[in-house]
Amino acid sequence: MNQVVETYSRLADEYDSLGNTNSCWGRVTKHSLGLITLQEKYKVVVDVGCGVGRELAQLASHDSPEVEFIGIEPATKMREIAIARTAQYPNVRILDGTFESLPLQVRSVDYLYSILAFHWTTDPAEAVNEFARVLKPSGEMDLTFIGRYNGREFIQKTTPIFFKYMTPEMMVRAASLRKQLTVEQTYTLFRKVLGSQGLTVTESYHTYNDTLDGHWSWWVRIEGQLVNISQSVRGDCDGELKAAIAQLETDKGIPYTVHLLHVRLRRG
Numbered sequence: 001m002n003q004v005v006e007t008y009s010r011l012a013d014e015y016d017s018l019g020n021t022n023s024c025w026g027r028v029t030k031h032s033l034g035l036i037t038l039q040e041k042y043k044v045v046v047d048v049g050c051g052v053g054r055e056l057a058q059l060a061s062h063d064s065p066e067v068e069f070i071g072i073e074p075a076t077k078m079r080e081i082a083i084a085r086t087a088q089y090p091n092v093r094i095l096d097g098t099f100e101s102l103p104l105q106v107r108s109v110d111y112l113y114s115i116l117a118f119h120w121t122t123d124p125a126e127a128v129n130e131f132a133r134v135l136k137p138s139g140e141m142d143l144t145f146i147g148r149y150n151g152r153e154f155i156q157k158t159t160p161i162f163f164k165y166m167t168p169e170m171m172v173r174a175a176s177l178r179k180q181l182t183v184e185q186t187y188t189l190f191r192k193v194l195g196s197q198g199l200t201v202t203e204s205y206h207t208y209n210d211t212l213d214g215h216w217s218w219w220v221r222i223e224g225q226l227v228n229i230s231q232s233v234r235g236d237c238d239g240e241l242k243a244a245i246a247q248l249e250t251d252k253g254i255p256y257t258v259h260l261l262h263v264r265l266r267r268g
């Protein structure tokens with residue numbers, strides 16, 4: 001199991017906490033869900049990286065029981081919560097799988113979506129091949145995920161501190177866990193396999209102001225888990241990180257800007 005998936009599995013119980021749902025990530029998730037409109041022609045709908053199944057349950061609760069919903073999630077504990085949450089909907093199945101290896105038949109999917117997960121793919125090219133394999137010729141898609149310029153304010157403040165506590169190799173390794181694509185790179189990646197017809201890739205910036213504690217609760221859970229700083233200096237490092245992030249404070253709070261990419265495929 002890779003480090004990202006293992007981390008999500010270990011922290012799955014906290015995923016539905018208010019700290020997370022009220023954070024910038026909870027709000028970007030709602031924004032992303034708002035981009036999805038299920039059409040009558042969609043008979044098989046797939047959510048890749050479905051996490052704890054929140055969006056899948058919400059969509060299934062509003063749609064026809066004839067529609068088959070499939071959630072795909074590699075983190076065991078996230079999957080267990082998603083299975084429990086969607087148990088009341090017999091038309092929902094939650095499967096083990098990844099972007100790079102989808103447990104789905106060739107040309108079987110009418111609509112595939114993914115919210116805030118594609119930046120964790122270990123192999124973007126293979127993932128796009130998988131989308132092309134499983135989508136029907138009329139299949140459509142919406143993916144939202146974070147882009148290259150995500151969280152700039154925090155990066156500028158925290159990088160000098162990480163350099164004190166981590167070697168350059170450790171920093172490169174931590175950064176490489178997340179794909180950091182530009183809008184142009186994303187378009188090139190998807191067009192190569194899916195063609196340009198009906199394909200658009202857009203980017204948007206969403207700034208969220210919060211308290212230090214509000215940001216720290218997700219930041220330490222998502223970013224902090226991936227940096228592998230030894231426990232003996234972790235306390236000192238966290239103290240310096242908090243002080244640096246606190247310097248961003250304005251009268252609206254501490255800003256964090258999400259760089260969001262949206263890949264949209266429509267086939268007519």
Ligand SMILES: C[S@@+](CC[C@H](N)C(=O)[O-])C[C@H]1O[C@@H](n2cnc3c(N)ncnc32)[C@H](O)[C@@H]1O
Binds near residue numbers: 100
């Ligand atoms: C930020 S969560 C988003 C979950 C859900 N889509 C939501 O909006 O709440 C990212 C999810 O991507 C999953 N993930 C990580 N690597 C993945 C991969 N290679 N393929 C598919 N999903 C992956 C994680 O286990 C986690 O559940």
